[in-house]
Amino acid sequence: MSILVIGLNHKTADVEVRESIAFDSEKIKKALNGLLSLAGVKEAIILSTCNRVELYLYADSDLKTVERVKQYLAEFHRFPFETLDGALYAHGGVDGVRHLFRVASSLDSMVVGEPQILGQLKDSYDIGLKEQSSGIILNKLMKKAISVAKRVRTETKIAENAVSIGYAAVELARKIFGDFSDKVFMLLGAGEMAELAARHLTGCGVKEVIVANRTYERGLALAMEFSGRAVEFDSFKQELSHADIVICSTGARSYILNFSEMEKIMKARRQRPVFIIDIAVPRNIDPKINDLENVYLYDIDDLQGVVDANRNERLKESLKAEEIIDGEVGVFLNWMQSLDAVPTIVALRKSAEAIKNEEMAKLYHKFEGVDEKYKDAVEQAMNSMINKLLHQPTTALKGNDEDKDILIYAIRKLYGLNGK
Amino acid sequence: MAILDLMTGSKATSKGMVVFAIAGFTLHTLNVVLRLTISGHMPTASLHEAASFFTWCIVLVFFIIEYRYKVGLLGSFVLPGVFVLMLSSSVLPRELRPLPVILKNSWLWLHTILAFAGEAALAVACGTGIMYLIQERHVKSKKLEGLYHRLPSLRVLDEINYRLITIGFPLLTLAIITGALWSEAIWGTFWRWDPKEVWSLITWLFYAIVLHARLTAGWQGRKTAILSAMGFIAILFTFFGVNLLLKTFHGFE
Structure with missing residues (x-):
């Protein structure tokens, strides 16, 4: 008997397949019992997230058992076996252990280093414990996976830097303002990406939210959503005298704010720092205003540059993580052999x-x-x-x-x- | 060790730095207390003692700020300076000198403690000013790498810098006032245009301008950071330069 991992993820299965194979917690309980009744399967835990479904088993790792488990999975979800089989991978022994450790440490995630996966794994483990579908081996394996993930998190910088535009903006704002509890946030215009970034920022607790949109009604709806207030678009320059973080994304074809206007605004602000994110294309704000003291202007390319640099940084860090994982896989296998x-x-x-x-x-x-x-x-x-x-x-x-x-x-x- | 931390940034070196700083500070405190009990006056009678005591004050302020704000990396910017100061203090003659009797009174205590505490606060302000400038450079030029990730936010750096100046400046003011009163008590005149006095006044005016510009014209961030770094040069000159290059009756020798 050995560790056996059978599953599919965002790399091997597209979203339709993933949707049909996903488990909710009720289904997990049912499937755990089903799996344990299969010949050759001794312990089982099921992980199901939007990007992956994986079965962790302590079982005979011969082809027959693998085949039985795959069959069971297809029957359980009433999904055509051939399609499913093409998307499934199976790792036994060393490879299975390594695979789980990599998943837990978020090396196998769509966004490397994203933190949710560890929590999801813990939840799956909890269900396994409650249903008593996991025993000595899988319990030890899961505990080890969780501690490996924590080690990777503390010893590498894999989760340190933002890898999405929204988070990059929040991170920058933090480096400028520290905390946001006394800061005013203004959304200029609307648009999917701007709203997303706004949601990240307001989620961190700003003092006030202002929305200025060309069509006032749309602005009002957005303001309601962020529990802020809507203003007429033309008054945004007055509002700038007290807005500290601005996301700008209007459909304007030319600059809506130029250097000398901003200079005046800075005087009105008594030089208090302001962070402006111009994610509109073409740009809405004269890039020259970044030369003004205490004005920090980032456009979409700047932010993309930050994100790309951070991605590279994470990839570099993931090499360190792989080394940690190799060592820990060895430790676990020694325990199993004992x-x-x-x-x-x-x-x-x-x-x-x-x-x-x-x-x-x-x-x-x-x-x-x-x-x-x-x-x-x-x-x-x-x-x-x-x-x-x-x-x-x-x-x-x-x-x-x-x-x-x-x-x-x-x-x-x-x-x-x-x-x- | 502090410089090592700046380069590697690992937790182990950070901890090592703190341990070394605490050990050094403890020994240094012992040294200061010993000199104080043996000579019976403030250990600021020679330039060696003064430099050494000044360093001690800076480290004390550093510990207070570190404890209060928990700013990573502050040590890397303050402690190398401390090291240089300590080194320069150690090459100066270190024997215990008796103090002229006329100077031995409570003014001595008051004046020196105020002056040293004030200048130490401004010295640490210089460190945070430099940190601000580096971090500002990163954010402005959009090169978010290296120290950017480890330096604290611009606001915190500016806040500490301002706080230290608002502490250091009044102390400096009181030091100059007590100095004048002391001078009056001994020589019967408040002000004698001695180079030390003149340079202290220049330093004082400098920081007065910094604070004034901040309160009225809203100068903050980069400008204050640059000025607080420059101000410290004025302090260093007042402290060492005047004694080494110009003729002064003011203490230490």
Whole structure:
């Protein structure tokens, strides 16, 4: 038996397939029971997000079992097997462990380093625990995956820098203003990307939101959504004297704000810093105003540049993460191997021998000058005691019990054979 | 160690820096206290002592700011300067000197503590000013790399800078006033146009302008940062330059 991962993700399956294979939590419970009833499957956990569906199993990793699980998945969702089979991947043993660690650390995500996946994985693990579909092996595997993900997060900068325009804008605003609780945000014009960026910014808690749009009604609707106030478009220059963060995206064909106007506005603002994001194409704001003191103007290309640089940075960091993961995969496999019967029996014997030797040494120390033959007699008595004590556990370990893993696990724990 | 932190930015070096700074500060405190108890007066009688005590004050201010704002990297900008100051203090003659009796009174305590505390605050303000300028450069030029990620926000840097100047400036003012009163008590005149006095006045005026411009014309951010960095040069000159290059009756020798 070994670790087996079967699943599909955004790289192998398009959204229609992913939708039809996705599980909600009720379905997960049902499917877990179903999976455990399959021959060769011993433990199971199901992860289902919008970008991936994966089954983590402790099972026989022969082709037949893999095939059975795939069949089951298709039947469960009443989905044509051939289409599904084309999208599924299966990783066994080392590869399976590595795959899970990479997923948990967000190396396999659509946006490398995004943080949600770890939470989703924890939820899946919780369901597995509650349904008792996971046992010693998968429990250990999941705990390890979570701790590996945390290690990757703290030891690399994989999740550090923003990789979307909206987040990049928020991050920049943070570097300028620290916190936003006393800052006024203004949205100039509307548009999908501008609204998205606005949502990111207002989500961080600004003091006030102002919306200035050419069609006042549309502006009003947006203002309602952000619980701000709408103003007539033409008054935006007055509003600029107290707006600190501005996102601008109007359909204007020429600059709506020029250098000398901004210079005047800065005087009215008493030089307080202002951060203007011009994501309109063609640009709405004279790029020269970036030369004014305490004015920080970014256009869409600037932000895209930031995002690209951050993406590259994340890719570089992901190499470090892979190294961490390689090491941890090794640690986990060692643990799994220790669960084999033979090394456990050997370890059990060794530990008993060690205790015997220790006690003999103490005894000899007390009775110096005692005849050799008495010593031999004592040692023989001890040996036969060890043999008798270990006879039952050894036979149990050598047997072919259903719950052998649990037995091995228990013995290692009870006799302190895990080195710690 | 501080410079190492600037380069590597790993947590281990940051921690190492703090540990070294605390250890150094503890030993330094011991040194200051020893000199104080042996000589019986403020350990500012020679230029060596003064420089050493000045450094001690800067590190104290640094610890307070670090504790209050938890600004990463501040140490990397302040402690190298501290190191240079300490080095320059260590090459100066270090023997204990008796102080002329006429100078030994409570004015000595008051005047020197005020002056040193004020100047130390302004020294750390210089550090935050430089940090502001670097961070501002990053944001303005849109090159968001290197130190950009590790330096704090412009607002925090500006805030600390302003806070330090508003603390340092009144202390400097009081130092000059107590100095004048002390002078009156000894020599019977408040002001003698000694180079030390003149340069202190220049420094004082400089910071007065900085504060005035900020309060009336809304000068903040880059301009204040540049000025606070320059102001520290004036302080250093008043502190060392005047004693080494110009003739002054004012202390230390």
